[in-house]
Amino acid sequence: MAADTPVEYIQHHLQNLTYGKxxxxxxRVDPYTSDVTVLQEAGWTFARTSAEATxxxxxxxxxxTLGWSIFMGILFLTIFRLVARKATSGVPSGMQNMVExxxxxxxxxxxxxxxxxxxxxxxxxxxxxxxxxxxxSLKLIPVDFIPQIAHAMGLEYFKIVPTTDPxxxxxxxxxxxxxxxxxxxxxxxxxxxxxxxxxxxxNHWALIPFNLVLEIIGLLTKPLSLALRLxxxxxxxxxxxILIAILPFWVQWTLNVPWAIFHILVITLQAFxxxxxxxxxxxxxxxxH
Amino acid sequence: xxxxxxLIGQAIAFAIFVWFCVxxxxxxITAAMEARQKKIADGLxxxxxxxxxxxxxxxxxxxELHKAKQEAAVLIDQANKRAAQIVEASKxxxxxxxxxxxxxxxxxxxxxxxxxxxxxxxxxAVLAIAGAEKILETSVDAKAHSEMLDKLAAEx
Numbered sequence: 389m390a391a392d393t394p395v396e397y398i399q400h401h402l403q404n405l406t407y408g409k410x411x412x413x414x415x416r417v418d419p420y421t422s423d424v425t426v427l428q429e430a431g432w433t434f435a436r437t438s439a440e441a442t443x444x445x446x447x448x449x450x451x452x453t454l455g456w457s458i459f460m461g462i463l464f465l466t467i468f469r470l471v472a473r474k475a476t477s478g479v480p481s482g483m484q485n486m487v488e489x490x491x492x493x494x495x496x497x498x499x500x501x502x503x504x505x506x507x508x509x510x511x512x513x514x515x516x517x518x519x520x521x522x523x524x525s526l527k528l529i530p531v532d533f534i535p536q537i538a539h540a541m542g543l544e545y546f547k548i549v550p551t552t553d554p555x556x557x558x559x560x561x562x563x564x565x566x567x568x569x570x571x572x573x574x575x576x577x578x579x580x581x582x583x584x585x586x587x588x589x590x591n592h593w594a595l596i597p598f599n600l601v602l603e604i605i606g607l608l609t610k611p612l613s614l615a616l617r618l619x620x621x622x623x624x625x626x627x628x629x630i631l632i633a634i635l636p637f638w639v640q641w642t643l644n645v646p647w648a649i650f651h652i653l654v655i656t657l658q659a660f661x662x663x664x665x666x667x668x669x670x671x672x673x674x675x676x677h
Numbered sequence: 678x679x680x681x682x683x684l685i686g687q688a689i690a691f692a693i694f695v696w697f698c699v700x701x702x703x704x705x706i707t708a709a710m711e712a713r714q715k716k717i718a719d720g721l722x723x724x725x726x727x728x729x730x731x732x733x734x735x736x737x738x739x740x741e742l743h744k745a746k747q748e749a750a751v752l753i754d755q756a757n758k759r760a761a762q763i764v765e766a767s768k769x770x771x772x773x774x775x776x777x778x779x780x781x782x783x784x785x786x787x788x789x790x791x792x793x794x795x796x797x798x799x800x801x802a803v804l805a806i807a808g809a810e811k812i813l814e815t816s817v818d819a820k821a822h823s824e825m826l827d828k829l830a831a832e833x
Contacts, residue, residue: 408681442679450683457687461694465702472705477712484709491706508695511703515695550687555680559687563695566688 394634399438401531401630403545404553405538406441407434408448416440419544436544450553452538457550460522468518490518494663501667504674506571509667516560517663523550524622524655528648531626531633551622551658557615564666565611571673580676610669614662621658625651798830805829 410416414427419437434451435441441448471487480488494514502509526549538546550556572581585603586596625647632643806826 404683406679406681444679444681446681448679448681448683449686450681453683454686454690458690461690465694465697468698468702468706472702475705475709477709477716480709480713484706487706488710491710508699510707511699512695514703515691515698519691519694553683555683556687558680559684560691562684563688563691 397634398627398630400545401535402547402552402627403438403441404450404547405434405452405543405545406444406448407432407451408441408444410440410444414443434544441545450547450555452545452547453550453553453556456526456548457519457523457556460526460550461519464515464518464522490514493517497660497664498667501664502671502674504575504671506670506674509670512567512670513663513667516564516666517659520551520560520618520662521656521659523556524659526550527552527622527626527629527651527655530644531629549622549626551618552626554615554619557619557622558611560662561611561615561618564614564669565607568607568610568669568673571670575674576676610665614665614669618658618662621654625654802826802830 409430409432410427412427412430416425416427417423417437417439418425435444435448467483468487471484474481475484491514494517495510497517498510498513529548534548535546547553572584576584585607586599588599588603590599628647629644632640632647635643806822
């Protein structure tokens with residue numbers, strides 16, 4: 389889609405590269421020529437317009453979100469694995485030093501937030517923190533760089549920051565949510581977990597339905613708030629970057645640079661908040677009343 | 678901003694990353710860090726122990742030094758005393774020797790005097806006899822007058 393007006397430019401930048409299934413009989417409108425073709429049978433394809441992406445419904449992938457998040461995850465694991473293989477208890481090299489700083493940071497988060505005994509929590513927190521940090525930091529790449537390259541390669545849409553896609557943040561928070569459920573049941577047993585949901589905050593049998601509603605809402609709020617907080621912050625920041633990019637090129641740096649510097653803080657802070665809250669939620673899941 | 682399968686893909690990716698991190702990243706690095714912490718703690722405690730040892734050694738050394746000084750003082754004292762004794766003893770010896778020598782010399786002188794007197798006495802007797810002979814123009818029987826002569830000699 390040609391980005392002629394600022395609104396179109398912004399919308400274009402906020403659309404993910406979607407690969408999904410279009411139903412048979414779907415009318416595809418060519419974005420450049422406005423020609424209409426009717427699909428004879430259902431099939432998987434790249435969406436050429438935002439409308440198509442929406443019409444694909446749930447049976448679709450955001451190729452850019454998945455690709456960049458997996459790339460960042462592999463980058464993280466590769467670097468850390470290389471350091472882990474050469475880890476020495478002697479004087480650490482520069483890279484190991486950096487990795488150990490991150491480790492100590494995460495260990496502090498876990499020590500402060502988690503009061504149970506579980507060897508999985510700390511590496512989980514490390515993965516979350518570094519992965520989200522890396523995904524967020526993609527935001528510091530100027531908004532048009534990589535989409536332009538993708539465009540030259542024939543891809544209509546390309547949004548590189550996975551955390552500005554709610555799918556990206558909800559994917560992680562749902563993982564955390566499943567772990568909360570898993571550890572709640574594992575530590576307290578199915579009955580214990582059910583009892584906790586039924587008899588808190590009001591310990592009276594008559595208030596069981598009320599408690600259940602309250603507790604289940606509370607439980608569901610956890611992944612929702614995790615995902616939406618991260619997504620909201622990143623998305624808003626991205627929109628501001630895109631707005632700045634609409635300005636004449638010679639004035640952009642006056643807003644761009646301060647905003648980017650500010651985002652060094654936001655990127656780290658959001659990764660930190662997501663990790664800390666996840667650790668606290670998991671700690672609550674381990675507490676037996 | 679459509680919610681779709683990306684969500685599940687992301688969750689699966691997350692699970693795999695966490696699994697990998699738990700399995701292959703976290704243990705070696707924490708092990709290395711803990712090993713280093715232990716090394717540092719050991720080093721610090723060793724340093725503490727060494728400084729304690731040093732302090733003890735210094736204390737011991739100063740004690741030994743003190744003791745040695747005291748012993749040396751005692752030895753010097755003894756040596757001084759001994760030297761004084763020796764000097765005193767040798768002085769004594771020398772005095773005794775001197776006295777002895779003087780005594781001997783005196784005895785010799787006495788003896789020589791006695792001898793000289795005896796010899797003189799004999800000569801006086803002979804001279805007296807000779808004088809008497811001359812006076813009497815006769816020989817005096819020495820034997821007959823020996824008693825008288827002896828008396829004379831004794832008077833000399």
